[in-house]
Amino acid sequence: MSLLFRNRSVEKGASNRGRLPWWRRAIMVPVHHAQQAVASLGELWRNPFASLMTMAVLGLSLTLPSSLYVLVKNTSSITDSWQQASEITLFLKKDLKTSEIETFKTQTSLSDKVESVRWVPKDEGLEQFKEQSGFGETLDYLSNNPLPDVLVVIPAENYRAAEQAEALLLEFQNKREVEHAKLDIEWLNRLQAILDLIEDTLGALALVLCLSVVLIVGNTIRLNILSKRDEIVIMKLVGATNAFIQRPFLYTGAWYGFIGGIFAWVVTLLLIWWIESAVLTVTNLYDSQFQLDGLTFGELIAIWVIAIGLGLTGSYLAVRRHIQSIEPE
């Protein structure tokens, strides 16, 4: 493209640059990009220590949010299963006859909001209490059984979530036969609130860390640009556009993200593996089956994309600011 000499290619003694057909130029665009990407990688190799430091910072900064993410994800999946299993305990009035209890139990179990009902007669309740509380023989001194008959109601599938279960609880509370109905949902709500808090904190933390990654990459690229000041001036003198000069720096930023992302994977997976053995020890003590979910393939790719995005953003900010300001004098 010639601005001043529109007919330059036919001028005597002038160039025959118009000879490159458009399709050759179109093919050259991706080829050039690939060449510059590789060239930027080569540039990184020439200064491996500084580059590795930046990549490590980027990777480590992403490791913290991603491993916290894994923890939150696992906690959520546990509490989800707890929410599902919510039971409603109905303490029945003491003056009910056995037949009345039978009727009430049948009545309750016929409701389509209820999946199953289990009757725990008061004597059985006392036996259980003796066994589990550890008071044992001491309870024999009681002159009469202070415990009421209990119906344990497991709500139908659609009524297990916190809100629906609460509505169901109210319904039972108003029944004539029921002295007191109890749904142990309060602590679930608290747990949920704590989880929400952790999730929000995690979000804020991730945001701050991402911001710092952008600044760190930006600063590294800024130093790169300043150390190549003379080269940039010369390129501008022979007619390089800002876009042309910027490209290798943008690629450098993308490479930081690319390799920093892999770094984040490795460290996160190591951390999860490390934590997993500790978690297994704990869950074994509780005699429960628990499998720590790691990162899925999609999540790994997401971390990678975020890392590359951050690297690019950082370098873009530096490049925009500094390439323009360097002018030949």
Place this chain on the structure above:
Amino acid sequence: MIRFEQVSKTYPGGHQALSHVDFHVKPGEMAFLTGHSGAGKSTLLKLISLMERPTAGRVLINGHDLRKIKPSQVPYVRRDIGMIFQDHRLLMDKTVFDNVALPLIIEGYSVQEARKRVLAALEKVGLADKVKHYPQMLSGGEQQRVGIARAIVTKPPLLLADEPTGNLDPKLSMEIIRLFEEFNKVGVAVLIATHDLGLIARLRYRTLTLKDGRMINDGLEDNEL
């Protein structure tokens, strides 16, 4: 080719480098620009290559008013002008080949496509055998010739040289000037800024003389005006 109309340039701080400069260099002409240090030679060249903008007046190249050139278009203007510097401004960590190929790569040529033209340009300046050398391995005169090869590799219609012989002995200086003459013969307009009056005296080319920012002699005989 190059036309200055009442061009003045005052730098921030009040130093007036050029005042009311008028001249015209025709297409295919070769001319020297001379004057003492600080007379405004470099400023004048910078106004042509858009490294500076005039405070008043206008500069035209090939009839195009440079005031109308937006910052984003500046690179494209520079591609039409081959520039040669006293300190040659080569990339020291790149080979001679890469240095000369730079303007072509910037224009979107692949290395393979650029090769032929780079070799031709180096052939012209007599450095075909130094393709793989780095600038530090070359003498001052050779480095300057690499700079010239880079300026002409895109075959621009206009060459600007700022003290191209500044660091060279008279014999080498003459060789460089002979190179410019060769390009001039194929129709390239050449403007050479130099304070080497001895060199100018030996050649019969138009000489524009600046003194304290004023054009005291535009090198044209009265009967040519």
